[in-house]
Every structure is written in structure tokens, then in C-alpha cells.
Amino acid sequence: MCGRYVMARALGDLVADAGAVEPKESLELRESWNVAPTADVPIVLERTEGDQPVREIHVARWGLVPPWAKDVSVGSRTFNARSETVTEKPTFRAAVKARRCAVPVDGYYEWLKPGPGAPKSAKKRPFYIRPQDGRPIYFAGLYEWWKDGSLTEDDPGRWLLSCTILTGPSPEADSGDDTLDQLHGLHDRLPLPMDRETMDSWLEPQKLASAEAAGHLVDQVREQANGTASAWVLDEVGTAVGNVRNNGPELIEPIV
DNA sequence: CCAGACGTTGTT
DNA sequence: GTCTGG
DNA sequence: CCAGACGTTGTT
DNA sequence: GTCTGG
Numbered sequence: 001m002c003g004r005y006v007m008a009r010a011l012g013d014l015v016a017d018a019g020a021v022e023p024k025e026s027l028e029l030r031e032s033w034n035v036a037p038t039a040d041v042p043i044v045l046e047r048t049e050g051d052q053p054v055r056e057i058h059v060a061r062w063g064l065v066p067p068w069a070k071d072v073s074v075g076s077r078t079f080n081a082r083s084e085t086v087t088e089k090p091t092f093r094a095a096v097k098a099r100r101c102a103v104p105v106d107g108y109y110e111w112l113k114p115g116p117g118a119p120k121s122a123k124k125r126p127f128y129i130r131p132q133d134g135r136p137i138y139f140a141g142l143y144e145w146w147k148d149g150s151l152t153e154d155d156p157g158r159w160l161l162s163c164t165i166l167t168g169p170s171p172e173a174d175s176g177d178d179t180l181d182q183l184h185g186l187h188d189r190l191p192l193p194m195d196r197e198t199m200d201s202w203l204e205p206q207k208l209a210s211a212e213a214a215g216h217l218v219d220q221v222r223e224q225a226n227g228t229a230s231a232w233v234l235d236e237v238g239t240a241v242g243n244v245r246n247n248g249p250e251l252i253e254p255i256v
Numbered sequence: 257c258c259a260g261a262c263g264t265t266g267t268t
Numbered sequence: 269g270t271c272t273g274g
Numbered sequence: 275c276c277a278g279a280c281g282t283t284g285t286t
Numbered sequence: 287g288t289c290t291g292g
Contacts, residue, residue, distance in 0.1 A: 003275025077263045090262045244274045
């Protein structure tokens with residue numbers, strides 16, 4: 001799964017790597033080595049301008065807030081969406097048909113739980129997972145718009161953009177690939193990364209936003225995920241990342 | 257009909 | 269134990 | 275995801 | 287908004 005990650009890349013690098021247009025307004029983006037749910041994060045989306053798709057970077061709150069929510073608090077538990085059920089769940093099914101995005105990360109954290117035979121004193125051990133080549137990972141994601149209901153004379157209400165990251169099953173054991181085997185041992189869920197071709201399909205705004213078409217795209221994402229994940233590297237890191245108030249490049253330094 | 261949920265993870 | 273906040 | 279709180283009344 | 291449970 002993915003509940004904490006790193007996005008410390010300069011916006012210009014991200015724009016170039018994602019093939020997005022230069023943002024018209026400056027985005028409120030800060031580098032972070034400890035991105036947690038509810039944080040503002042960059043996302044990549046395509047919208048149709050005239051009849052041309054335009055790829056853009058936007059800033060969204062991590063944790064999808066559906067349009068009918070009474071407040072944003074639901075977003076603190078919707079930072080992941082299970083790919084197996086995303087087309088059915090009331091919270092996600094509208095977004096998966098029409099509001100797909102990519103969530104770029106430099107790498108993400110995963111906590112290894114002590115096994116059942118471990119001593120009582122054993123603690124969770126954080127690992128940092130990143131691509132070998134240093135380019136961003138683009139996780140399959142969804143975005144949604146939510147209108148703040150607090151209407152006053154001066155404030156007609158604001159629109160909040162929010163997002164979530166899709167997960168799938170982790171690679172099977174004994175895959176024959178070292179990295180996939182390590183991912184298997186670390187956790188039973190995997191945030192779903194996209195290769196370039198899949199990302200192009202995923203982001204493309206569909207004319208008929210049917211549930212069936214969305215289901216096929218989700219299947220495609222799940223099927224190619226391990227191919228992308230096999231080019232990752234895992235390193236154990238210090239426990240400081242657990243506290244969201246800690247932030248800095250030292251959080252991703254491998255220990256021992 | 258209305259009221260209340262709408263989610264993920266992991267653990268037992 | 270469970271929920272909220274970051 | 276983890277860390278940290280988890281409550282009320284009344285008084286300063 | 288839409289579905290489920292009562």
C-alpha cells in the first residue's frame with residue numbers, strides 16, 4: 001500500500017518528465033521527504049481543451065473527498081483505493097470513470113511488521129522504495145472535486161481538489177525477481193505504478209466514461225504493475241520518518 | 257419509508 | 269482499543 | 275501510514 | 287448522489 005512518500009523534485013523537472021504543460025500560475029508546492037495523508041501534493045491529469053487533451057500538473061489534497069461529503073474528514077481514510085473494488089465503491093466509482101490521474105512520487109515508505117515469532121520489543125521497521133533510475137514513479141490515481149458548504153456573504157464557497165492512490169496485490173512469492181520477492185516479503189499490498197504507455201491510456205479523457213471501459217483500464221494497470229516495480233530498490237531507513245513532523249533528506253538515508 | 261453509511265490497512 | 273490529525 | 279489523543283466543569 | 291439496513 002502507500003501511506004507515506006517522498007516528493008522533493010523541482011516542479012520544472014516534474015513538468016518535463018511528465019510531459020505536462022508549463023503551469024500558468026505558480027503552484028503552492030513544497031518539497032517533502034515525509035508526505036502524509038491530508039497533505040497537498042502534485043498530481044498529473046488531462047483535461048479536454050477544445051477537443052485537444054492537455055496534460056497539466058495540479059495540486060490536490062491527498063485523501064479523496066467525494067462530492068457528497070459533509071466535510072473533508074472522510075479524506076483521511078481514502079488515501080488508497082483498492083483496485084479490485086474501485087469501480088463499485090460509492091466513494092470512487094464516479095471518479096474512476098472520468099477523473100483518473102497520476103500521482104508522481106520520488107519513492108515511498110512501507111513499514112515491515114515484526115513476524116509472529118518476533119520478541120515483544122520488536123518494532124515496525126520502515127523501508128524506502130524508489131526507482132533505480134531516479135526518475136519519478138507515477139502511481140495510478142483518481143481525483144475529485146468537493147465544494148466547501150460554508151457559505152457566507154464574502155465567501156461563496158471554495159472548491160477542493162483531492163486525490164487517492166490505487167493499490168493491488170503485492171507480487172507473488174518466488175517470482176524469480178529479487179525486487180519483486182522483496183516487495184512480497186514487505187507487504188501484501190502494492191501501490192500501482194504505471195509504465196509510460198499505461199499512463200497515457202489511464203490519463204486520456206474518455207468520450208464515453210463507461211464503467212466497463214474504466215474496468216478495463218484498471219485491469220491494464222494491475223497487469224503491468226509488477227513490470228514497473230521490478231526496477232525499484234528497497235532500503236531500510238531510520239524510524240524518524242514515523243513522525244510526520246520530521247522532514248528532510250536524511251529520512252531516506254539507508255541504515256547500516 | 258427514513259437514517260446512515262459511503263474507506264483502507266492489518267490483526268485476530 | 270479506536271479515532272483524529274498530520 | 276504513524277503518533278498522539280482519548281474529557282468536563284469551572285476558574286484564572 | 288446512491289445504496290443498505292432497519
